[in-house]
Amino acid sequence: MKLLFICSKNKWRSPTAEKIFHLRNDFEARSAGTENGARIKITAGHIGWADIIFVMEKKHMRRIRDKFGNLLDGKKIVNLDIPDDYQFMDEELIDILEVRVAEQIQFD
Structure with a gap:
């Protein structure tokens, strides 16, 4: 299962989640941020890759819905x-x- 973790600048919260969940139970994890200055900025490729998208706050959900709209159809998004x-x-x-x-x- 592919897990995508989203925060604002991809500096603390989402990289921490990526580090602790990547390769646990054979999960793959990536992280990205929603802001222009993010270490890794979220792209359509991230959305397409993910099975589940975890956002840290409601504002992140709004931002990805505004930017990626239809690409999120059928995706599970969890705040x-x-x-x-x-x-x-x-x-x-x-x-x-x-x-x-x-x-x-x-988790096993």
Whole structure:
């Protein structure tokens, strides 16, 4: 299963999620950001690649819907509701990600 994690600048939240979930249970994970200054900016290719798209906040869902509209048809999009209050690989962020992502997908 291919998991795409989206935040604003692709610096802390989504790269943390990518790092902890990539290759776990044979999942593939990628991350991207919605803002112009993002480390990796989300593209149509990311949308097409993903089986599930996880956004950190409602604003990220709005941004990708506005930009990619029809490409999102049939895609599962989940708002993890994680504010921009964490640094890369913050232990509290990892704990939150583990719980909220596990609510959506099965881990062995």
